[in-house]
Amino acid sequence: MAVQSLLFSLAAATLASTAAAATSGEFSILAMNVAGLPSILNSNDVPGDKATNAGTIGTYFSEYDYDMIHVQEDFNYHAYLYATDDHPYRTATSGGAAIGSGLNSLSNFDWIDFSRTKWATCSDASGADCLTPKGFTFMRAIISDGVYIDFYNLHADAGTESGDETARAANLLQVAEYIDTWSTGNAVMVFGDTNSRYTRSLDNITVFEIENGLTDAFVQLEHSGVNPTVEVDCDNPSLVNNCETVDKVFYRGSKALTLDATYFNYESSKFLQANGSVLSDHNPITVNLTWSVGTTLRQSGFWGGPHGTWFNDLDSIPASPKASVLSFSGGSRLDAVGLTLADGTTFSHGGTGGTAVSLTLGSSEYWTEAELCQGKYSSETRNFYILATTSAGNTLSAGTSTSDCSTFTAPTGWQIVGFMGQDGDEMDQLAFIYAPQ
Numbered sequence: 001m002a003v004q005s006l007l008f009s010l011a012a013a014t015l016a017s018t019a020a021a022a023t024s025g026e027f028s029i030l031a032m033n034v035a036g037l038p039s040i041l042n043s044n045d046v047p048g049d050k051a052t053n054a055g056t057i058g059t060y061f062s063e064y065d066y067d068m069i070h071v072q073e074d075f076n077y078h079a080y081l082y083a084t085d086d087h088p089y090r091t092a093t094s095g096g097a098a099i100g101s102g103l104n105s106l107s108n109f110d111w112i113d114f115s116r117t118k119w120a121t122c123s124d125a126s127g128a129d130c131l132t133p134k135g136f137t138f139m140r141a142i143i144s145d146g147v148y149i150d151f152y153n154l155h156a157d158a159g160t161e162s163g164d165e166t167a168r169a170a171n172l173l174q175v176a177e178y179i180d181t182w183s184t185g186n187a188v189m190v191f192g193d194t195n196s197r198y199t200r201s202l203d204n205i206t207v208f209e210i211e212n213g214l215t216d217a218f219v220q221l222e223h224s225g226v227n228p229t230v231e232v233d234c235d236n237p238s239l240v241n242n243c244e245t246v247d248k249v250f251y252r253g254s255k256a257l258t259l260d261a262t263y264f265n266y267e268s269s270k271f272l273q274a275n276g277s278v279l280s281d282h283n284p285i286t287v288n289l290t291w292s293v294g295t296t297l298r299q300s301g302f303w304g305g306p307h308g309t310w311f312n313d314l315d316s317i318p319a320s321p322k323a324s325v326l327s328f329s330g331g332s333r334l335d336a337v338g339l340t341l342a343d344g345t346t347f348s349h350g351g352t353g354g355t356a357v358s359l360t361l362g363s364s365e366y367w368t369e370a371e372l373c374q375g376k377y378s379s380e381t382r383n384f385y386i387l388a389t390t391s392a393g394n395t396l397s398a399g400t401s402t403s404d405c406s407t408f409t410a411p412t413g414w415q416i417v418g419f420m421g422q423d424g425d426e427m428d429q430l431a432f433i434y435a436p437q
């Protein structure tokens with residue numbers, strides 16, 4: 001399980017009934033291609049019965065208890081894998097080979113906003129990558145109260161013919177562009193089977209570093225921070241960590257969350273059959289990461305549903321922010337939220353409908369609390385209502401209250417200075433950004 005050190009602020013500790021949220025912790029991840037293509041199609045050079053082997057892998061998942069596991073090629077032996085694994089949160093399979101993507105996540109963390117995306121490009125130049133709809137998955141995992149990381153699992157096109165490399169570069173770019181749209185401002189982890197190596201320059205595996213600002217945990221911890229220029233392949237099982245596999249782990253923090261990889265290891269020696277044979281043709285990779293919430297910016301939990309387009313004010317907040325004007329619009333539901341900071345920075349999200357209302361705050365008055373109420377519209381969940389309360393007890397509301405509400409309160413001595421979430425004509429999903437007063 002994730003170790004979460006509870007750092008109580010003096011103020012919170014004196015309020016016996018207020019449980020302080022964890023502000024730092026550590027977790028582990030595992031990336032593993034489980035070689036689950038039907039054995040008549042591909043033995044994956046793994047001896048033994050694939051169903052038995054899948055059950056053994058699941059037993060190890062339970063025993064070693066990694067906090068977030070991404071599997072690839074989890075096709076036709078999926079039920080055996082899940083039968084012996086005991087992680088509390090797991091994705092439902094998208095199907096066997098030819099139907100599903102083989103991508104699943106097994107986690108100690110719950111998540112929101114899970115989605116599966118197919119590759120726009122595939123190549124049968126070598127192998128049969130177009131046989132099954134491979135691609136990537138996205139989920140926003142809840143590491144702790146107000147602590148989220150966007151996790152991406154992927155399985156890119158295989159092979160080294162030029163058609164393969166073109167397809168693979170397109171796959172990796174598709175994930176990078178998705179991150180730019182759907183994870184703006186957020187902490188991100190991308191791990192799985194990239195089928196790429198740094199020496200396969202046409203693949204553009206550096207796209208995650210260049211376009212998304214992600215760090216490769218292998219390069220950081222086992223390669224002195226320098227991308228490999230010579231291909232050093234791994235044995236299986238690998239007894240050393242300084243060789244490179246096509247399975248990779250990338251990550252970044254955010255302005256509200258520091259993330260740092262502290263440990264990298266090929267776990268192959270811990271994933272063997274009773275007689276010592278391997279369970280997969282890939283070396284599984286574990287990475288440990290430490291996290292801590294920001295000292296100048298943090299965030300609340302989310303309310304509403306995963307519809308509309310992602311937005312995030314986090315990267316646009318100036319130093320020493322303070323809300324001076326709140327402006328909302330609502331009617332039957334919540335149409336829009338906005339605020340103007342003391343330095344003139346303006347944020348505005350949602351549509352143009354509804355009745356506009358606003359509240360101007362005094363020079364020593366802070367926006368400290370917000371209640372959101374959600375409901376269903378056209379069978380999709382969105383925010384129907386907001387009630388803002390300031391440190392002086394003034395309030396501003398918009399929309400129509402429902403029976404499904406949540407109150408977000410800035411930590412003691414902090415205030416609300418911005419928003420993140422998903423919007424369209426209305427406020428589909430919303431969270432608040434906190435800064436010290």
Ligand SMILES: *[C@@H]1O[C@H](CO)[C@@H](O)[C@H](O)[C@H]1NC(C)=O
Pocket residue numbers: 001002003026027028263288
């Ligand atoms: C990795 O993190 C897990 C979960 O916090 C912990 O149990 C384990 O001891 C860590 N391993 C190392 C080598 O730091």
Ligand SMILES: *[C@@H]1O[C@H](CO)[C@@H](O)[C@H](O)[C@H]1NC(C)=O
Pocket residue numbers: 047048049273275276277
């Ligand atoms: C281990 O057992 C499997 C399944 O019975 C078998 O196929 C494989 O050859 C064995 N490996 C060794 C090293 O004996």
Ligand SMILES: *[C@@H]1O[C@H](CO)[C@@H](O)[C@H](O)[C@H]1NC(C)=O
Pocket residue numbers: 169170173202204206207210211
């Ligand atoms: C490689 O990545 C860079 C940086 O994002 C991008 O500009 C370039 O178009 C990519 N090349 C290919 C072939 O995808």
